[in-house]
Amino acid sequence: MTGPVSAAHLNVYDAIRLRRDVRAEFTGDVVDDATLWRILDAAHRAPSVGNSQPWDFVVVREPATLRKFADHVADKRVKLQKFNVIERDGDVYVAV
Numbered sequence: 379m380t381g382p383v384s385a386a387h388l389n390v391y392d393a394i395r396l397r398r399d400v401r402a403e404f405t406g407d408v409v410d411d412a413t414l415w416r417i418l419d420a421a422h423r424a425p426s427v428g429n430s431q432p433w434d435f436v437v438v439r440e441p442a443t444l445r446k447f448a449d450h451v452a453d454k455r456v457k458l459q460k461f462n463v464i465e466r467d468g469d470v471y472v473a474v
Contacts, residue, residue, distance in 0.1 A: 408439065414437065418435050421433075422435070427468060
């Protein structure tokens with residue numbers, strides 16, 4: 379397949395094969411609520427072990443809260459670099 383493809387005509391194999399990184403196209407614009415809820419609904423239905431769907435989604439739109447969260451995550455990544463972190467079957471193990 380080449381050129382634009384209608385999502386309605388994609389089978390799962392084509393969808394996987396044609397997927398691409400779109401970070402370069404990220405604008406930072408706020409996603410409208412209807413689109414956001416549609417995406418979150420699809421994400422919540424994604425396959426998981428035993429259909430457990432062990433995830434929660436939190437929508438944060440306040441820039442100050444987003445900045446605080448980003449700083450927190452960056453700090454934790456730095457701290458975890460000194461540990462041997464192993465991920466297996468969805469579980470995370472930290473060897474100290």
